[in-house]
Amino acid sequence: NPLKSAEFLISAARPAQFPADELPEVAFAGRSNAGKSSALNRLTEQKNLARISKTPGRTQLINFFQLTGGQRLVDLPGYGYAKVPPAVKEKWARLIESYLQKRGNLVGLIHIMDVRHPMKPFDEQMLEFANAIDCPVHILLTKADKLKRGQQAKQRQIVRNAIGESASVQLFSAESGQGTEEARAVVAGWLGL
Numbered sequence: 001n002p003l004k005s006a007e008f009l010i011s012a013a014r015p016a017q018f019p020a021d022e023l024p025e026v027a028f029a030g031r032s033n034a035g036k037s038s039a040l041n042r043l044t045e046q047k048n049l050a051r052i053s054k055t056p057g058r059t060q061l062i063n064f065f066q067l068t069g070g071q072r073l074v075d076l077p078g079y080g081y082a083k084v085p086p087a088v089k090e091k092w093a094r095l096i097e098s099y100l101q102k103r104g105n106l107v108g109l110i111h112i113m114d115v116r117h118p119m120k121p122f123d124e125q126m127l128e129f130a131n132a133i134d135c136p137v138h139i140l141l142t143k144a145d146k147l148k149r150g151q152q153a154k155q156r157q158i159v160r161n162a163i164g165e166s167a168s169v170q171l172f173s174a175e176s177g178q179g180t181e182e183a184r185a186v187v188a189g190w191l192g193l
């Protein structure tokens with residue numbers, strides 16, 4: 001597993017704090033509670049990798065993880081915690097947007113959605129941001145273990161129809177491991193691993 005060497009590098013609150021080099025990065029995005037941390041932990045085979053992103057004070061930051069070759073996995077702040085005031089949500093959206101628009105290192109975006117609740121407004125916004133900068137997008141419909149196979153396929157088709165040719169999409173489960181190899185191959189391919 002080429003992603004297993006991931007180690008926490010740095011948390012950034014603004015672009016000046018992003019690592020200043022040319023190394024490639026794959027970013028991970030999703031609404032809060034979609035299952036992004038669990039997906040990151042499963043892909044890297046580390047139980048607690050993404051826990052750092054959930055510690056108080058870091059949930060609104062961009063967290064960078066480094067692989068042995070220097071390539072990075074980037075955990076974008078989860079969007080939509082219900083109890084957060086609108087001004088803070090606005091700040092998150094701006095930070096994510098500034099990352100996507102200015103980050104030459106970005107070679108691909110993994111967008112994570114709960115298979116039962118895909119394509120909410122934040123998801124649409126992320127896909128539009130990525131499209132605007134010509135960034136490849138691969139969607140993980142996670143928590144697939146919560147649905148029967150037939151329903152999984154139906155949800156996948158709904159998303160497929162909504163995104164057209166602009167992204168690829170697969171079923172995933174951090175719980176059962178479904179789709180792990182496929183997702184890892186996409187990330188590794190983007191990073192040249």
Ligand code: GDP
Nearest residue numbers: 032033034035036037038078142143173174175
């Ligand atoms: P994040 O906020 O997007 O990082 O979401 P988490 O990874 O913390 O997951 C949110 C909740 O969904 C937690 O209770 C997880 O245990 C659960 N969860 C995450 N992924 C899966 C999955 O693939 N299957 C199931 N059944 N539950 C999951």
